[in-house]
Amino acid sequence: MKGADLYDDPDFLAGYQRLRREGLGLNDELEIPAMAALLPPAAGLRVLDLGCGEGGLAQRLAVGGAVGVLAVDASAAMLATAVRHPRIRYRQSDLATLELTPESFDLAVSSLVLHYLEDFDGLVGRISRWLAPGGRFVFSVEHPVVTAPLEAADGRLDDYADEGPRQRKWFVDEVTKYHRTVSSMVGTLRRHRFQLAAVEEPQPSEEQVRRKPHLSIHRRRPPLLLISAGLQS
Template sequence: MLYDDPVFLSGYRELRRTGLGLNDELEIPAIHAVLPPVEGLRVVDLGCGEGGLAVRLASGGADVIAVDASEQMLAAAARHPRVRYVRADLAGFDLPAGSVELVVSSLVLHYVEDFAGLVARVAQWLTPGGSFVFSIEHPVVTAPLTAADCVVDDYADEGPRQRTWFVDGVIKYHRTIGTVLRALREQGFRLEMVDEPVPTRAQVERHPHLAVHRRRPALLLVGAVR
């Protein structure tokens, strides 16, 4: 498991500690702007990591099942009486039909090989009118077979991509925007939001490392209703 690799985990935690990623300034505000009111909802957080999103949802009144495959991430996860952590690989995780009103996932689903299969399971878990809100690494970033900032290449060739991110051999799965949205429509989802959040100029002035994300979007954010 990638997030249990000590070298990777050390690098990832340092990135989050220093705020030099895009989570705090870009992804977290963007996903919260799309979420419905959560008080009283049953929620599943897919790929919860150390529980930041799960705890924020629970603090808003939701009852959250927070799922992650990493033993180390779950061991360090923030605790909350309305969050139940489950260690499971998303490839095999399942829930009873109609058991939740909201499924969320923050920057995780580009690690999932069978995205269409996961979407089909999510559609079964949700009650009628339930929401699926997720962010993924933008397909223009995942596309090149050889990683390069601000170069869009190999876009139509979907499949695994090998990257170096703290360690060599990190596998992500590239799929086009059309493929992502088609998988949702085929399961009866109605798209409520499709966005490509980018930092403002003021954010770039405060945090120069975000400048590259104005040259090309880092994130694809989707909100859909069953």
């Protein structure tokens, strides 16, 4: 099942919403704090949120003073329950075909979405056109050491050099993710005039593991990769 359809599948959506409701994912403990640390101050910025889901990141940026947030997601089900804010506009669109006005944003963000996208190079190229000179792109993905194995094997690094689709069971069978190496992602950003500002691999502290033992696997290898890059003039 591809990313554009995934969150509209009722079985997947129920599992995902239960995960978030019960705090069993990585979002609250790792991804949200790590993303916040990389983001520039939102005040006065025009923001594009790619794969916004239920709008949590878009809301935080709007509350932080963004003059406007265009929040895009392919899932009608996710957008139906998205948080509302006067400075957030929601749009239903597949990121693979999204087209926007050049130089209309100062900041593009994406939270745990781009590992579902087949054409990373194509999207990064479009983002470089949508951002104004000096704009920033900040995103998180599932870490390549996790996506790498052709056969799911948590805690074992394998097949790292072989980029491409991977089939995983996550609430439903045959969820399609796309594995890319770190160097491949960095190279793509550089080709499209982005300069690396930060690379982060957040992992839980020992205290977090004591509070939430299900996080212990993530002490063995990093579950997430976050990158911040600025668009060169």
